[in-house]
Amino acid sequence: MRLALSLAQENVRRGGGPFGAVIARGGEVIATGVNRVTAVHDPTAHAEVQAIRAAAARLGTHDLSGCEIYASCEPCPMCLGAIYWARLSRLYYAATKDDAARAGFDDSLIYHELSLDAAARSLPSERLLPDEADGPFAAWRGQPDRKPY
Numbered sequence: 001m002r003l004a005l006s007l008a009q010e011n012v013r014r015g016g017g018p019f020g021a022v023i024a025r026g027g028e029v030i031a032t033g034v035n036r037v038t039a040v041h042d043p044t045a046h047a048e049v050q051a052i053r054a055a056a057a058r059l060g061t062h063d064l065s066g067c068e069i070y071a072s073c074e075p076c077p078m079c080l081g082a083i084y085w086a087r088l089s090r091l092y093y094a095a096t097k098d099d100a101a102r103a104g105f106d107d108s109l110i111y112h113e114l115s116l117d118a119a120a121r122s123l124p125s126e127r128l129l130p131d132e133a134d135g136p137f138a139a140w141r142g143q144p145d146r147k148p149y
Contacts, residue, residue: 001070001094007034008047008072015039018072018103021051023088025067031055047071048079052086062149064088073100076107077114085149 007020017035024030033050037043048071056062068090069083074097083091097107109122118125140146 001072001092003029003032004047004070004072005094007032011035011047017047017105019047020072021047022070023051023055023064023067024070030067031058044078046076046079048075049082052082052088056086062086068092073097073105076105077110 001022004020004022007022008018009020011020011034012018016039017037019035021033022029023032031051031054033047033052033054035047036045036050039045048069051069052064055064055067064086065088067088069088069092071079071091071093073095074093075083075091076097100106101108113121113123
């Protein structure tokens with residue numbers, strides 16, 4: 001955890017956001033990440049996502065079961081989703097989402113929006129081509145060499 005916090009502080013000194021993450025397995029650091037949103041102009045370049053990408057590349061797999069993630073702050077909804085998709089076995093964090101909100105990183109709108117039906121969200125959403133929507137899934141189901149994830 002201290003490494004994640006140190007990465008976050010160093011990232012601030014370099015002009016980045018105050019977030020760091022470490023992925024480890026069996027006591028060995030597999031990968032690290034820092035918030036690079038403004039550095040690379042990518043709203044998805046959060047520390048946890050950066051660490052997941054690096055760990056997956058290093059291990060050659062999208063399945064990070066058996067690994068744990070140490071995050072300097074409680075993950076936002078996007079990062080939490082990525083942590084679940086990566087199948088990380090455990091999450092540790094230092095600061096809370098309320099601590100982050102007090103520093104100007106408030107995810108409460110997103111948490112609220114996720115609890116609503118799509119039609120009630122502030123982001124206008126509309127379903128198109130429902131009769132054709134199953135095409136990609138049918139192709140996937142018919143692919144004998146598919147790699148489930």
